[in-house]
Amino acid sequence: MTKVSMTVNGEAAEGEVEGRTLLVEFLREELGLTGTHVGCDTSQCGACVVHVDGKDVKACTIFALEAEGAEVRTIEGMANPDGSLNVIQQAFQDHHGLQCGFCTPGMVMSAAALLAENPKPSEHEIRDYLEGNICRCTGYHNIVKAIMAASGQDVSRIAAE
Amino acid sequence: MPKDHGIGAASKRREDVRFLTGTGNYTDDINLPRQLYVHFLRSDIAHGEIRHIDTSTAEGMPGVKRVFTGKDFEGVGGLPCGWQVTDRHGAPMQEPAHPVIAQGKVRHVGEILAAVVADSRERARDAAEAIEFDIAELPAVVDMKAALASDAPKVHEDLTSNLCYDWGFVEDNRDKVDEAIRTAAHVTTLELVNNRLVANPMEPRVAVGDYHRATDESTLYTTSQNPHVIRLLMGAFVLGIPEHKLRVVAPDVGGGFGSKIFHYAEEAFVTFAARQLGRPVKWTSTRSEAFMSDAHGRDHVTKIELALDADHNFTAIRTETHANMGAYLSTFAPSVPTWLHGTLMAGNYRTPAIYVNVKAVFTNTVPVDAYRGAGRPEATYQLERVIDKAARELGVDPVELRRKNFVTEFPYATPVAVEYDTGDYNATMDKLAEIADFAGFEARRKESEARGKLRGLGVNCYIEACGIAPSNLVGQLGARAGLYDAATVRVNATGSISVMVGAHSHGQGHETSFPQVIAEMLGIDESQVDIVHGDTSKIPFGMGTYGSRSIAVCGSAMVRATEKVIAKAKKIAAHLLEASEADIELKDGQFTVAGTDKSVAWGDVTLAAYVPHNYPLEDIEPGLEETAFYDPANFTFPAGAYACEVEVDPETGKVTIERFAAADDFGNVINPMIVDGQVHGGLAQGIGQALLENCAYDANGQLVSASYMDYAMPRADDVPFYAVDHSCQTPCTHNPLGVKGCGEAGAIGSPPSVVNAVIDALHSGGHKVAHIDMPLTPSRVWAAMQG
Numbered sequence: 001m002t003k004v005s006m007t008v009n010g011e012a013a014e015g016e017v018e019g020r021t022l023l024v025e026f027l028r029e030e031l032g033l034t035g036t037h038v039g040c041d042t043s044q045c046g047a048c049v050v051h052v053d054g055k056d057v058k059a060c061t062i063f064a065l066e067a068e069g070a071e072v073r074t075i076e077g078m079a080n081p082d083g084s085l086n087v088i089q090q091a092f093q094d095h096h097g098l099q100c101g102f103c104t105p106g107m108v109m110s111a112a113a114l115l116a117e118n119p120k121p122s123e124h125e126i127r128d129y130l131e132g133n134i135c136r137c138t139g140y141h142n143i144v145k146a147i148m149a150a151s152g153q154d155v156s157r158i159a160a161e
Numbered sequence: 162m163p164k165d166h167g168i169g170a171a172s173k174r175r176e177d178v179r180f181l182t183g184t185g186n187y188t189d190d191i192n193l194p195r196q197l198y199v200h201f202l203r204s205d206i207a208h209g210e211i212r213h214i215d216t217s218t219a220e221g222m223p224g225v226k227r228v229f230t231g232k233d234f235e236g237v238g239g240l241p242c243g244w245q246v247t248d249r250h251g252a253p254m255q256e257p258a259h260p261v262i263a264q265g266k267v268r269h270v271g272e273i274l275a276a277v278v279a280d281s282r283e284r285a286r287d288a289a290e291a292i293e294f295d296i297a298e299l300p301a302v303v304d305m306k307a308a309l310a311s312d313a314p315k316v317h318e319d320l321t322s323n324l325c326y327d328w329g330f331v332e333d334n335r336d337k338v339d340e341a342i343r344t345a346a347h348v349t350t351l352e353l354v355n356n357r358l359v360a361n362p363m364e365p366r367v368a369v370g371d372y373h374r375a376t377d378e379s380t381l382y383t384t385s386q387n388p389h390v391i392r393l394l395m396g397a398f399v400l401g402i403p404e405h406k407l408r409v410v411a412p413d414v415g416g417g418f419g420s421k422i423f424h425y426a427e428e429a430f431v432t433f434a435a436r437q438l439g440r441p442v443k444w445t446s447t448r449s450e451a452f453m454s455d456a457h458g459r460d461h462v463t464k465i466e467l468a469l470d471a472d473h474n475f476t477a478i479r480t481e482t483h484a485n486m487g488a489y490l491s492t493f494a495p496s497v498p499t500w501l502h503g504t505l506m507a508g509n510y511r512t513p514a515i516y517v518n519v520k521a522v523f524t525n526t527v528p529v530d531a532y533r534g535a536g537r538p539e540a541t542y543q544l545e546r547v548i549d550k551a552a553r554e555l556g557v558d559p560v561e562l563r564r565k566n567f568v569t570e571f572p573y574a575t576p577v578a579v580e581y582d583t584g585d586y587n588a589t590m591d592k593l594a595e596i597a598d599f600a601g602f603e604a605r606r607k608e609s610e611a612r613g614k615l616r617g618l619g620v621n622c623y624i625e626a627c628g629i630a631p632s633n634l635v636g637q638l639g640a641r642a643g644l645y646d647a648a649t650v651r652v653n654a655t656g657s658i659s660v661m662v663g664a665h666s667h668g669q670g671h672e673t674s675f676p677q678v679i680a681e682m683l684g685i686d687e688s689q690v691d692i693v694h695g696d697t698s699k700i701p702f703g704m705g706t707y708g709s710r711s712i713a714v715c716g717s718a719m720v721r722a723t724e725k726v727i728a729k730a731k732k733i734a735a736h737l738l739e740a741s742e743a744d745i746e747l748k749d750g751q752f753t754v755a756g757t758d759k760s761v762a763w764g765d766v767t768l769a770a771y772v773p774h775n776y777p778l779e780d781i782e783p784g785l786e787e788t789a790f791y792d793p794a795n796f797t798f799p800a801g802a803y804a805c806e807v808e809v810d811p812e813t814g815k816v817t818i819e820r821f822a823a824a825d826d827f828g829n830v831i832n833p834m835i836v837d838g839q840v841h842g843g844l845a846q847g848i849g850q851a852l853l854e855n856c857a858y859d860a861n862g863q864l865v866s867a868s869y870m871d872y873a874m875p876r877a878d879d880v881p882f883y884a885v886d887h888s889c890q891t892p893c894t895h896n897p898l899g900v901k902g903c904g905e906a907g908a909i910g911s912p913p914s915v916v917n918a919v920i921d922a923l924h925s926g927g928h929k930v931a932h933i934d935m936p937l938t939p940s941r942v943w944a945a946m947q948g
Binding site for chain 2: 018020028029033034035036037038039040041042044045047074075076078079085089092093094096098099100101102103104105108123124126127128130131133134135136137138139140141142143144145158
């Protein structure tokens, strides 16, 4: 077991881990931050996306020890300081961008990373960016719509509904 | 002006806040003090005799508490099957034993050989690798027709063959159908495969067993769509635990799509092991395990013949289907290719004579059971494909051929035993033509052709039987359970309400839509109503959520219970207002004496019920809480018309979905935003089946598509924005809300239109391709184009 320490959602966090402990296991099992989910074992589904030093990372693809000293942000750290939903989270609720909620943390984290680098993405750019996030419930329609809305784009003319 | 509350309002989902902030409570988020972890050693051989298992090394490894094998379960019941189908000759289906851990033989890749319980997940996994076993491999049967050969290896040596049943429906129609086909002006024949799929909810299954010796109470936390069904099956048939000593909790569940209906071995194992060891035992499935242990879906091979007269009226349909059951009978598997499939073969059309034959077959593959739509997508696919093929053979417009044969008068009794109460198939087709912009298609096709692409338009209709189901009817058909549902409406002293429901929400948004109904009935704010679900210790005995039944069956129970609440509340109000009960009206949360300005508020009445100082105690009991069980009188019949437009790249065979439109009739709609979302998700699953998804086995029974690297899930860039509409509403006539259900429609209705569109595109390019089996991958499409 090796000691690991990092900053998670602005707070210092540390624990003892095995070399093989994944970052997502450390977050869920050591820190009790169960908002980050595990939906596959081949780094395909994106339910575990978190931000490590500002970049979106699948937390099942790196060991906890690789995040030594890093700034990690998870879904639990995304709301506004007063606890209200941030603009992306709010858009997901307003546009019904989630159903069972299991892929949602990864979707929100990926969307935040996309909007940080591309503040007004096109539909095509959003769909392309979400290639690594699988949702089985929504058919992606309302996720793409929510991300467009969160970026301030008019979504009222998207397909008849 | 759209409503902003109550029935018909697009109320935002209250459950979203916890899911968007990472504070949901999924089963894997539950960790109990002194919890142990189980790792299952699974067979990597499809068919073999277990000669030897040596667990001694594993038992001595660090942290290992115990290793279980089939021997430990010799006195324990097997997993029960919940539906007994009777074959054409009146004999019951062949029903093999289904052990929790393999006994003597393994029959599919993924079957549990042994289970290691240790103090950490990693130690359990490490120890499982130290188990030594010797399995003598036997020839595997994978192909269904080969499995029925007289010399085929038997999956179960104690059965007479690999045939589970040979079902004929309706057997009395058989001669009439044969005669109609013999004398028809035209017969169109199509052989097709409905590809095997894996449901793949994003949350893998999880089960945590807990046991308190002092009270002899067991608790199972599990990813289930129907906790009471699991309690009944596991308690009564597997472990012998009486209901009052067994609690089943299904907290937030991350999608199901049918795969979380069934009772699984892992649930029984953790409950059993927790009792043996006196400590909680937890299992979290990996995705790879999910592929080889979650029940699969579809996997039918069908020949369908459609007979038409000289005026193109449908005169008969004859089908022969082989349906894969896998190695064991999953909970509801036998009902899927039979009662959920044969009864839908009339579709939206007046066809006077229909005969359906289904041979269900055991193979050395994972059990197959209900997946979103369950039987109805298989019926819709073959029917809507053969109609399109017939239109092409006859040189008529496929939409007009459908319209010519639509059922237009209701109620309509089909020749396959069901009666449609309401519908308007021309109205949904008219709406589809509008939202899919049929009129603009030729211009879009020319534009595609100018870019060197082939464009096709495919249309289909669908009908489904939802609101499952009238108990007395399904009992006659072989169901070993009733299919009612239940709700308890508990009004609190200050007027807020907790509603305990048998339905389970795992994405459907019941916590939002169900309160809309009660708020409408009582004239109070939706925020005053909360839904409680998913815990057998809190809710009345209900059958859970599947078959698009939640609002039609459990919602009806909730309405009935609320009506009882209103009736009692009116008695209390009459007493408080010193008026006759018959004169009391309830509107906007106020009880008023008709024709007067005398009124009393909802909250005053509820307070009086719990503080009965001024109360008719001689006539009625204090309190305000009512329960209703609702057993539907009939199925509901949602129906609609879908259109898909594709582009095919003739160089590569790659298909792109350019437009997709869905016009549905769900009867009355409670929350249109949620209904749209249900359709969107179903469409993506149907498009996935048509273009991408395929659960593949090799000839030795190896599952070769057991990860997201190999099984192509639809991703955001595989699908377009969808145009959906549910403004055509013919309310259900036999439930109090006039609702039909919307959960499965998208997955049922979409595969045929995708395939019809691709065939149309290929014909536009001069490729006379009659059919391509799903999934329509670039290689399959390209190969078909080469002739």
